Amino acid sequence: MAAARLGNEPVRGRAARRSFVDFASPARNRLRSIWALRVAIIAAVLAIWEVVAESGWLFRDVVPTVPVIARAVARLLADRSFYSNLAVTGAEIVAALAIGGIAGLVAGLVLGGNRFLARAYEGFIYYLGPTPKIIFFPIMILWFGVGPGSKIAMGALSAFFPIVISVASGMRQIAPVLLHVGKSFRATPWQMTRTIYLPAMRTPIVNGFRLGLGLAIIGALLAETKLSNRGLGYLIIQSYTTFDMPRMYALLIVLFVIAIGLNALIGRYAVSDRARSS
Amino acid sequence: MATATATRAHRYAPLAAPALGFATLVGAFALVEVLIRVGAINRFVVPLPSQVLAAIPRIIVEEGILHRFWQTTQEALWASVLLVFAGIGLGMLMFRFRLLRSACETWVAAFASAPVVLMYPLFLVIFGRSATTIVMIGFVAGLPPVILKTIEGLAGTRTVLLDVGRSFRLDDWQLFRKILLPAAMPSIFVGLRVGLIFALINIVGVEFLINFGGLGQLINELAERYDLPGTYGAIGFVILVSVLFFVVCERVERWLLPG
Numbered sequence: 001m002a003a004a005r006l007g008n009e010p011v012r013g014r015a016a017r018r019s020f021v022d023f024a025s026p027a028r029n030r031l032r033s034i035w036a037l038r039v040a041i042i043a044a045v046l047a048i049w050e051v052v053a054e055s056g057w058l059f060r061d062v063v064p065t066v067p068v069i070a071r072a073v074a075r076l077l078a079d080r081s082f083y084s085n086l087a088v089t090g091a092e093i094v095a096a097l098a099i100g101g102i103a104g105l106v107a108g109l110v111l112g113g114n115r116f117l118a119r120a121y122e123g124f125i126y127y128l129g130p131t132p133k134i135i136f137f138p139i140m141i142l143w144f145g146v147g148p149g150s151k152i153a154m155g156a157l158s159a160f161f162p163i164v165i166s167v168a169s170g171m172r173q174i175a176p177v178l179l180h181v182g183k184s185f186r187a188t189p190w191q192m193t194r195t196i197y198l199p200a201m202r203t204p205i206v207n208g209f210r211l212g213l214g215l216a217i218i219g220a221l222l223a224e225t226k227l228s229n230r231g232l233g234y235l236i237i238q239s240y241t242t243f244d245m246p247r248m249y250a251l252l253i254v255l256f257v258i259a260i261g262l263n264a265l266i267g268r269y270a271v272s273d274r275a276r277s278s
Numbered sequence: 279m280a281t282a283t284a285t286r287a288h289r290y291a292p293l294a295a296p297a298l299g300f301a302t303l304v305g306a307f308a309l310v311e312v313l314i315r316v317g318a319i320n321r322f323v324v325p326l327p328s329q330v331l332a333a334i335p336r337i338i339v340e341e342g343i344l345h346r347f348w349q350t351t352q353e354a355l356w357a358s359v360l361l362v363f364a365g366i367g368l369g370m371l372m373f374r375f376r377l378l379r380s381a382c383e384t385w386v387a388a389f390a391s392a393p394v395v396l397m398y399p400l401f402l403v404i405f406g407r408s409a410t411t412i413v414m415i416g417f418v419a420g421l422p423p424v425i426l427k428t429i430e431g432l433a434g435t436r437t438v439l440l441d442v443g444r445s446f447r448l449d450d451w452q453l454f455r456k457i458l459l460p461a462a463m464p465s466i467f468v469g470l471r472v473g474l475i476f477a478l479i480n481i482v483g484v485e486f487l488i489n490f491g492g493l494g495q496l497i498n499e500l501a502e503r504y505d506l507p508g509t510y511g512a513i514g515f516v517i518l519v520s521v522l523f524f525v526v527c528e529r530v531e532r533w534l535l536p537g
Contacts, residue, residue, distance in 0.1 A: 030380075037381040062403055119295030120302070130475045131520040132482040135494060138501035138509050142323045218393045225399070226487055233396070240399035248400060256392045263391035 064246045072246035073253060082235070089220060089231040092148050096155025096216045101209060104160045108167025108208070109193065122168065129161035133215075134222050141227065151223045151231070158219030159212035166211065170204025171197060206270040210263060217259055325506040333507035334515065341496055341512075347519070350481060350492030353409055357416035357477040358470075361424050364417070365473060366466060369428025379429060390422035395480045398487060407490050416481040420473030427469025431462030464535050471527045478523060482516060493519065 046066055052058060053065040064072075076082050111118045111125075136157060140150040174197065182196040198205070224233025232255060239248040307327040313319045314326050337343055372379040372386075398415055405411040435458050443457045485494025493516045500508040 030377075033377055034380045037377055041381065058404075116295055116298075120299040123296070124299065124303075127521040127524055128517065130479060130524060131517050132479040132486075132494070134483040135486050135497050135513055135516055137486075138497065139513065142506075214391050214393070218395060221393065221396055222483065222487065225396070236396065236399055240402065243403075245403065248403075252397055252400065255396060259393050260388045260391055264388070 061243070061245050064249065068246050069249045069253075072250035076247065076250040076254060085231050085235050088148065089224065089233065092151045092220045092231065093155055093213070093216050095148075095152045096220055097159050097209070097213055099152065100156035100159030100216065101163055101212060103156070104163030104208065104212065105167055105205070107160075108164045109171060109197065111164065112168040112171025113197075118168065125161060125164050129165060133158045133219055134226075137223050137226055140223070146227055148230075151220045151228065154223040155216035155220035158215035159209075162211035162215060163205075163208040166204045166208030167201065170201040170208075173204075174200045203270050206266060210266040210270065213266065214259065214263060221255075322506070325510055329507040330510045330514065333505075333511040337496070337500075337508055337511055337515065341500075341508075343493075343496070343515070346492040346496055348492070349409075350485065350494070353412050353416065353481050353485075353491060354474070354478050356409075356413045357420065357481065358474050360413070360417040361420050361470065361473050361477065365421050365424025365469070366428050368421075369425045369466075369469075370432065372425065373429050373432040383426070383429065386422050386425050390426070394419045395483060398484050402488060407488055409491060411488070412481050412484050412491055415484045416477035419480040420475075420477035423472040423476065424466075424469040427465050427472070428462065431465025431469075432458050434465065435461040467531050467535060471531055474527065475524065478520065482520070 049063065050066050053063045053068075107125075111122055133154065137150065137154055140153040140157075144150040144153045178196050178200055179192075182192045187195065221231070221233035221236075224231040225237040226233075228234045232251065236248060236251050236255075239245075239251060310319065310324065311327050314321050314324060372382060395415060397418075398411070401411045401414055405414060439457050439461055440453065443453045448456060481491075482494040485491035486498050487494075489495050489498045493512075497509060497512045497516065500512050
């Protein structure tokens with residue numbers, strides 16, 4: 001929109017605006033400059049890191065050198081026990097997302113479809129959503145034991161809230177004409193849900209699950225760091241107790257790559273979905 | 279009673295819905311109380327809601343809850359000071375140098391989706407088991423929304439406002455202070471509110487995880503003592519405090535930015 005406005009302005013305004021905010025080179029070189037800057041930033045960060053690591057200004061071993069971390073990542077990826085722990089955590093997160101996701105989807109459809117119930121209950125969800133979920137972990141241990149059950153519960157509890165909120169608000173934003181079409185065909189509530197609501201709400205649902213996945217990862221892994229004997233969270237806290245810093249860095253790097261990658265993957269699905277529907 | 283509330287809903291719409299919400303909450307507690315008393319729920323897993331309520335005054339008096347509340351508040355305050363300076367500062371920097379923004383904005387957005395709080399063992403090693411660790415986790419977790427919303431606010435300034443400023447021959451600094459910053463304020467406040475909420479969640483969470491500090495630690499301690507009514511009561515109390523915090527944040531934002 002800003003670009004469209006810019007197009008209609010007098011030349012003087014455009015030139016002045018460019019002089020204030022735009023220091024970039026011409027368009028065809030722009031992408032190259034962006035990538036050059038990115039590479040430069042990464043190189044600078046790595047160089048500073050290496051200098052700090054070699055200098056011993058910080059406590060020894062707290063900042064391992066880059067090659068040491070790189071070797072630790074390679075060792076981690078070659079380690080079979082890493083994959084078995086990854087599988088444990090992955091299964092927990094899938095179960096958590098299934099439970100929290102289905103519960104959130106149903107609750108979101110109910111709240112989105114009924115204004116009275118929404119006014120009665122959505123306040124609770126809206127305000128409970130951003131509270132710290134990890135403090136429920138002692139209760140989850142009591143209810144579901146010290147094994148994977150309590151981690152799944154933590155993940156499901158974390159994933160539930162963004163999905164409800166996203167689905168409920170997405171449902172209220174469906175174009176009324178679609179609902180009228182459904183009603184004029186005398187669709188049953190189940191048919192309305194299946195053929196009108198769910199297809200029209202793909203983007204908010206996908207976005208809700210994207211946020212839910214991120215929170216489920218945090219919920220399950222934090223629970224693992226607190227009390228467990230398997231899973232990625234356990235590996236992280238184990239490397240802390242044994243002061244194996246390169247391994248901790250390696251675990252965090254791999255975890256971040258997985259989390260950011262999954263998020264981007266689902267996000268891309270939501271965007272392409274929106275592009276297709278518009 | 280539920281049907282009575284529902285039929286009245288149509289006539290007294292404004293109050294009926296919140297009343298139903300409240301009634302459901304009270305009803306759920308009453309149901310749990312009954313189920314525990316008849317033995318359908320194990321009282322060593324879920325304590326009686328009446329016991330939990332009775333435990334709250336005890337926690338407040340015996341566990342120094344005011345002091346703990348103050349500790350958590352202090353951590354949140356330090357994190358928010360860091361957020362204001364670093365978050366808004368970085369946002370301004372990335373707005374000012376557009377190439378920097380093009381290069382790094384997606385990184386910041388990606389970082390927002392990373393499970394930052396899981397770095398807490400790393401922060402423990404660097405800063406020790408101290409309030410600094412907690413503040414830093416809160417700060418880092420809250421940083422992305424502040425940066426992104428600052429950029430969004432500055433970049434969304436209406437061109438006509440900038441043109442007015444230029445027609446008055448404002449220099450870059452005046453243009454920034456008198457036009458860009460006020461125009462970006464609503465968006466910056468949204469970013470700060472979201473960032474502060476992220477910070478608070480992570481602060482309480484890390485307090486619980488590393489058993490240090492204020493309200494989060496209280497829950498950990500009571501749970502380790504197997505004081506069930508106390509644990510449930512403390513969790514309820516922390517939830518209540520967080521909810522109040524969100525409400526206050528929203529009110530402050532609305533008060534500062536009327537319309």
